[in-house]
Amino acid sequence: xxxxxxxxxxxxxxxxxxxxxxNHSTISGxxxxxxYRQIHSxxxxxxxxxxxxxxxxxxxxxxITEDRKSSTLILPHATLRDTAVYYCIVRVGGTGFxxxxxxxxTRLLVSP
Amino acid sequence: xxxxTQTPKFQVLKTGQSMTLQCAxxxxxxxxxxxxxxxxxxxxxxxxxxxxxxxxxxxxxxxxNVSRSTTEDFPLRLLSAAPSQTSVYxxxxxxxxxxxxxxxxxxxxxxxx
Numbered sequence: 001x002x003x004x005x006x007x008x009x010x011x012x013x014x015x016x017x018x019x020x021x022x023n024h025s026t027i028s029g030x031x032x033x034x035x036y037r038q039i040h041s042x043x044x045x046x047x048x049x050x051x052x053x054x055x056x057x058x059x060x061x062x063x064i065t066e067d068r069k070s071s072t073l074i075l076p077h078a079t080l081r082d083t084a085v086y087y088c089i090v091r092v093g094g095t096g097f098x099x100x101x102x103x104x105x106t107r108l109l110v111s112p
Numbered sequence: 113x114x115x116x117t118q119t120p121k122f123q124v125l126k127t128g129q130s131m132t133l134q135c136a137x138x139x140x141x142x143x144x145x146x147x148x149x150x151x152x153x154x155x156x157x158x159x160x161x162x163x164x165x166x167x168x169x170x171x172x173x174x175x176x177n178v179s180r181s182t183t184e185d186f187p188l189r190l191l192s193a194a195p196s197q198t199s200v201y202x203x204x205x206x207x208x209x210x211x212x213x214x215x216x217x218x219x220x221x222x223x224x225x
Contacts, residue, residue, distance in 0.1 A: 034213060041200065042219070043116075043204075043216035043217050044155070044202070044204075045216070046215055049211065049213055093210060093211040094210060094211065095208050095209065097145070097160055097162050099160070100147075100157075100204075103154060104154070
């Protein structure tokens with residue numbers, strides 16, 4: 001699986017958009033980008049994933065560059081409850097089981 | 113929806129004791145797995161299952177046993193607890209459909225004295 005690089009920490013004001021970047025320059029054509037977050041030692045929470053197209057759900061938007069070497073997770077209106085460690089993970093698609101490899105992630109602090 | 117349910121949430125054991133961590137999911141997922149997370153570190157895969165009656169080892173399986181008799185349940189057994197097994201344990205499940213994400217429980221915090 002491709003390695004990912006994320007900034008160790010970011011700050012965001014409540015109500016503003018939080019844009020979390022992730023570099024995955026060695027990503028292969030069949031590898032997806034997944035985003036999870038972990039709030040205060042709770043279980044990792046799935047946010048969103050994509051292959052090449054931009055994706056949006058009720059939690060966030062995922063923007064993947066055309067060359068697929070980087071992506072950005074967007075929380076459109078961050079709240080205090082979005083304070084968490086955010087993990088960008090790249091793994092091969094398909095139907096077989098694959099373990100998730102969590103790096104160190106980005107610690108997002110949302111402040112009033 | 114309950115999702116993935118883990119019990120107990122907290123447990124303290126003495127060295128040498130055995131116990132079973134329970135994991136149940138109500139999403140009819142084929143895949144289930146156990147990870148452990150040590151302080152300041154990422155998750156490491158212990159064991160996983162791709163269906164009832166089928167299990168396999170992850171990257172840190174020593175000292176743990178699993179079985180999968182039903183689709184819903186995937187218990188993790190510590191045979192003889194050691195202080196090195198002090199950790200937070202997470203169970204996850206996922207569908208076997210293309211690229212489906214894993215969904216995690218809230219974890220069991222285990223301390224071995």
